[in-house]
Amino acid sequence: MVLKDVFNVRNVAQDAEKAKDKKAPLGADITIENFTNEEVNALDLLDDFDDVSKKTKDALLKVGVDTEEKGRSASFFQMDQSNIFSSLLSDSIELMNVGAALEKHHWLKDYFWNAVKPDTDKYTAKTALVEEETGTKSGYFIRSLPNTHEILPVQACMFIGDEAVMQTSHNIVIAEENSELHLITGCATGDDVLSALHVGITEVYLKPGSKLTFTMVHNWAEQVEVRPRTGIRIADNATYLNNYILTSPVHSIQSYPTAYCDGVNSRAIFQSIQGGTKDSTIDVGSRAYLNAPGSKAEIISRSVSQDQSQIYSRGHLAGTVPDVRGHLECHGLVLSDDSMIYAVPELEASSANLELSHEAAVGRIDEEEINYLTSRGISEEEAASMIVRGFLSMDITGLPDELAAETQKMIDMSVEGI
Template sequence: MKPIDLSQFDFAAPAPGQIADLNTLDEADKHQLLMAGVDVAASAVSGTYMHMDHGAVHCKSKRPGVEILDIKSAMAKYDGLKEYMWTLVDKDKDDFTRKAASDLHGGYFIRTEKGAKITEPVQSCLFIKGDMTGQAVHNIIVVEEDSELHIITGCSVAHSSKGAAHLGISEFFVKKNAKLTFTMIHNWAENTVVRPRSAGKVEEGGVFLNNYVLLKPVRDLQMYPTVTLAGEGAVARFNSVMVAPTGSHLDTGSRIILAAPDTRGEMIARTITTGGTIIARGHIAGNAVPARGHLECKGLILGGGVIHAIPELEATVDGVELSHEAAVGKIAQEEIEYLMARGLDEEEATSTIVRGFLNVDIMGLPDKLKKVIDETISECEKDMF
């Protein structure tokens, strides 16, 4: 792929005004957000954050025990967030982190209170509506000791946009015996460049579950979040489901560092190309014992395209247990014939197999969100077959 020229995008436009009621958004925008897992009419949520182009337009917590602020407000309130800001991601990592630091538009700061069990998800949306807009955000999530939180974050671009670039920095802090489930759904477009840069730290007994769903076209996506299991008994799991149609280039993956005893890491990736390119990376490093890690990457090629699976296992001490499975191929003809023998035509049989392959049940998502993803898969099938 050609290098990304950030000068093509406008990072200097003024921030939009506040939107008190997200239901006032036009129907096209609300549909785009829904396909990214964000239901502006939802009542069963603990809070909502929405960022549009170059500024936050809506920020509200609905439940005690969880604080939701725009990152700039949080920096003003908490002395620059020095304890967290740029402590896990290197500000000088690359051109994209440097740009995100110099042209910060916003992002969310979400923190639970110690011991708070936030049962309903917090939903956030990072939305690009303008033409050739460059968006730079920095998100910080802090799940305090003995608390639980589920965040559903949707990233999307308006159908009318002629091009966009999204630079997103995210830093996750899961404290002792806390649990974070973080579900990210990307609904970009053929003309969008996306550069997330993310890292997390999980303390003793903490759990970090990361779900990622990308079913729509995107011009160029590059992401490789790293989570360090820094405390005894910490757990991290990455689940991802991705589809790359013609014209999409996805360079994705994740890294788990087992840095303390009795830690466990798991990665499960399901990828389909219908003409695009997918580089599926995965890296588990075992630096303490006992520790266990497993990486699984499976890909289907439907109608052309490229899948390049790069699993890495790294052990630096005796006794680490690491394993991986990687497979790339096509749908087995005998599977299709088996279903056809039971009354399905070839297209229905293929569709059934693909739906099973893209199963998101392991992600532990709310039923309504699973329904949205199922609907998105149905839309994708029109392009797949």
């Protein structure tokens, strides 16, 4: 993989300064100044991940993060702006704070702000300016070594523990040549946090022949604003599989991870589950640029809205060269008259001899299905719940059996309240 843009501190700072007031094209605008920018590394390190409070443990379990580290190859835990715990249980993986990684690997600077640009909007700009102003970086660095196949997943958690905090993180994930890496990331807030802002920049790089599965579960407080910015670059014969789950209330989230299938026979698969509750505004989508012959992408989305929630479900497939294929599937269920789902599928073909397709459907629960189940002694409420659970099922093939079972468990736990 050739990185087209070399990291330059002065240019990043200049670009970020110009974009510090630039509104994002999608999602509600947020006044960043309403949130506190806490000092990086202000909190004490933990000697043991299991030393966190019981309330925090319970919150982390809901997003797939186990403080006992059972069945894990590594762990990373950031609270507010501080990396307070990390551990490494495998010799095929590197994991550390991204600032420490920069000190160890000088070549890592070439990966910063390459898959995500600092002037994308004011959220990326703010993250870059925080890095420049403080001279330190928060976030994780995860790297699978060449020709390794670690089956046990790495777990990483971004946790907000204080009220009105703006949490920023800049994460770098690299799957080296012919390696296999599984990553579970969980994002959550403490019980006493009512409002906060999370801005997560994640840049992912897959080298030739590598495979990365990235399963993300969000469980935020009702007044939290969330603005992740993610870019993925995929080389020859590499595969990226992304599972995203959000079923808890959130004030607003806007996320549009973008995969660049730059390698021959590269592949990107995005699967997402969005459950809108209360007055949440959820604007989530996935985008894939098919830039090399034989590259493929699938985007599959399932959305359920209830209460007064609003869901914008987006997908964008762009074929830029011949001999590429992509499919986009967006289905939604509207469970209340006061909620809304807006599906936005986009296909873009700028070359001949390619195949792009999409299907989208939004509606209500089929009354015949309800009647069928109630005729067999199941209550109407239980019948509706069964139908919704079935609708939100995710095809998790391609994962190791143990990880597939755990991912299904996270899905089941997430949809309990829907």
